[in-house]
Amino acid sequence: MSALAQGREAYAERRWPDAVGQFTAADHDAELPAGDLEQLATSVILTGRGSEGVDILARAHLKYLADGDYPAAARCAVWTGMNLILLGEPARSAGWLARARRIVEDLPEPCRFEGLLSVPAGLGALYQGDGDGAAAAFTRAADLGRARGDPDSAALGTLGLGQAKVLLGEIDDGLALLDEAMVAVTVGEISPVPAGIIYCAVIETCHQAFDLHRAHEWTRALDRWCDAQQKLVAFSGQCQMHRAELYRLHGAWAEALDAATAAQDLAFTGDRMATYGGFYEQGEIHRLRGDFDAAEACYLHAQDTGFPAQPGLALLRLAQGRPEQAQSLLRPAMDGVGPAYRRPMLAARVDIELAAGDALAARAAAEELAALCASIDMPMLHAFADQSQAAVLFHEGDPAAALVPLRRAWSRWLDLDAPFEAARCRALLARVCDALGDEESARLEREAARAVFSELGAAPALAGLEQSLPEAPGTRTAPAPTTVNGAHHAADAGPLTARETEVVRFVSAGLSNRNIAAELFISEKTVARHLSNIFTKLDLTSRAALTAYAYEHGLARTSRPA
Structure with a gap:
């Protein structure tokens, strides 16, 4: 089999380093066809070498032009511009996007990939907090993609429209659109780079909407997607970043620290979008553990990416006994961001304002949370x-x-x-x-x-x-409350909590404690504690008996996680 054939096979099987090696070897013998150059560029980008990949994309663009395939040349130009945005080169990006638009406008027939041109405009509006502008641009991308048969444009437009609706407060509609975009990814309709973009954007938006269930589900899916690809660097760092956030929430702080460190390593290797989250999540664990100097260094590294390290840095000042400094950090950070980024800071704002003695500001933040x-x-x-x-x-x-x-x-x-x-x-x-x-x-x-x-x-x-x-000021007397201690479960949920039910489902599928911990982003110790509680509540003594219980009560999983 020739090197070119091997390169094509490796690309189809998502063996990115092998694809790079074989395509490169074939390119040394004779210049690759435009389509193979584009696949080489994609493989190089996915292995973390974005700048080199952009240069190869530019070669593919010129080859498409020479072949007279102007729609494909326009597509290459758009993706060159999009990748330059990710590399932090906005001027070069603008030039490539302008070139793509000129090619599309000069075509005598409608271009299949015209919808892609609306995606950068939608992203710009989204990052500026202009939900209406973003919605208009992404709607155009989605409509053109569907009308002209380009699934990448359609899926990216649907994703962006969902993000815009979440920004505008239309949460249910927005989340439904995110799920729709993910369907296109999971059935294999989408190219590798747009698929990774959609995975990571969906998870981030779920966190902004406080939808922990969807964040769990899609983070597990992203984890499996990354693992299925040989030495994938792009998006893998962002996957670790999201894993770290979930581990932190669930009290698996050692695992969170490992995931945050892995995110940083992958950021340095080529997944630059993981830089902020990798350092921010590491800073969160250090702050919670009381390693204040290490936390400060991490937050400052995160801030160097251009995003505010809030509310973490403000909460660090609060933990250091400096509530006024915490106040001065958080207030302008909240005033200068859109609602999607403001929402997660509100609870921290309440704690900080109370500590600083501004009860009115604290109440205003609490009421804003309640209204949401x-x-x-x-x-x-x-x-x-x-x-x-x-x-x-x-x-x-x-x-x-x-x-x-x-x-x-x-x-x-x-x-x-x-x-x-x-x-x-x-x-x-x-x-x-x-x-x-x-x-x-x-x-x-x-x-x-x-x-x-x-x-x-x-x-x-x-x-x-x-x-x-000290006792709270102006304390009113009231009858002594009954104790709230004891095992917890929802009144209508039977003997098991929602998380315990999840553990039962995974046990019934034959997963070990270690694998259950990985699926739920918790520690193995927490899994063991859940199982102990489950055995006690159900009066069972073995995993086999628990599996039988799961089947008897309709709790069993029909298959193991992929």
Whole structure:
């Protein structure tokens, strides 16, 4: 088999280094045809050598022009411009995009790839917070892609329109469009580079919309997509970045740190879009553990990418006992970003404003969070809103009123398998119970929070718990509350929590604790704890018995994860 044939075979099988080697060898013997040059460029880009790949794309563009294939030449020019945007070269990018537009405008017939030209304009509007402008541009891309038979344009336009709708607050419609774009990826209609772009953008948008379930699902899918490709660098760093965020939320901090480090390594190898998230997530773990100098260095590295390292850097100042500095960092950061980036900062804003003594600003942020719950019906958002409302009520001197939203927040964090946030709720519950004169409940809540903080290594939270804290100002008296300790489960969900049910499903599919941990972005220790709770609740003693229970109660998975 010739080197060219081997290169084509390797490309089809997503063996990118092999494709690069074989195509390059064939190119030394005779100049590659334009289509093979384009595939070589794609393979080089996916192995992390973006600048070199752009140069080969330019060669493919010229070869298409020489062959008289002007639509393909326009497509190459657009992707050259798009890749230059990712490489941080906007002037060169603008030149290539202008060239692509001129070629399309000079064609006597409609160009199949014209929809791609609207994608950069949509991205520009999206990053500037112009949701309406982005929606218009991406709608044009999607409509042209569908009308002219270009699945890449159609899928990227659908993705961008979904992002624009989330930005505009049309969350349900936006998320539905993201799912539609992902269908095109998962059935194999989309080219490799657009597929990676769609995966990463969908996951990021899910986090912005507080849709933890979708973020989990698509991060697992991206993980498998990356693993199925030989030595893929592009998008792999972003996958590790998203993994780190989920591991952090679920209390698997060692795993989160490993994933963040892997994201940084892949960023340096060629996936530049992972730089911010890799350093930011590493900074988050260092901050939560009390390694403040290391956290600061990570946040500053993240900030060097041009994005604000917030709310992490502001929360670091708060942890260092400098609430006014935290205030001065977070306020302008929130005022200068669009709503999609502002939303995740609101809960931190409540904590910081309360610490700085601005109760009115804290209440305004808490009310903004509560108002979002009307348009974004996501458990994670409701947990933040309830927790923030409780903190404000307690600070205002109404511990009795704080109890109800605080219990709801604790319940929601448990369902989300977020141990650190759940423990923060219990720490505040201890203070509330103290204020209400229920010393026994306060002691139990404090001990429960202490156990979680100790296990996680959350030194600052543990130190704050141990400090003697003053009673909330203007405390009102109220009857002592009943204790909120004990095993948790939703009232209508049977004996198992949502996360425990997921664990049962994976056990029934034959997965080991290690594989279940990887699927759910939690630690193996957490899986073991879930299984212990499940066995106790169901009065079972083995995985075989649990599998039988799963089949009897309709909980079994029909297949193992791919």
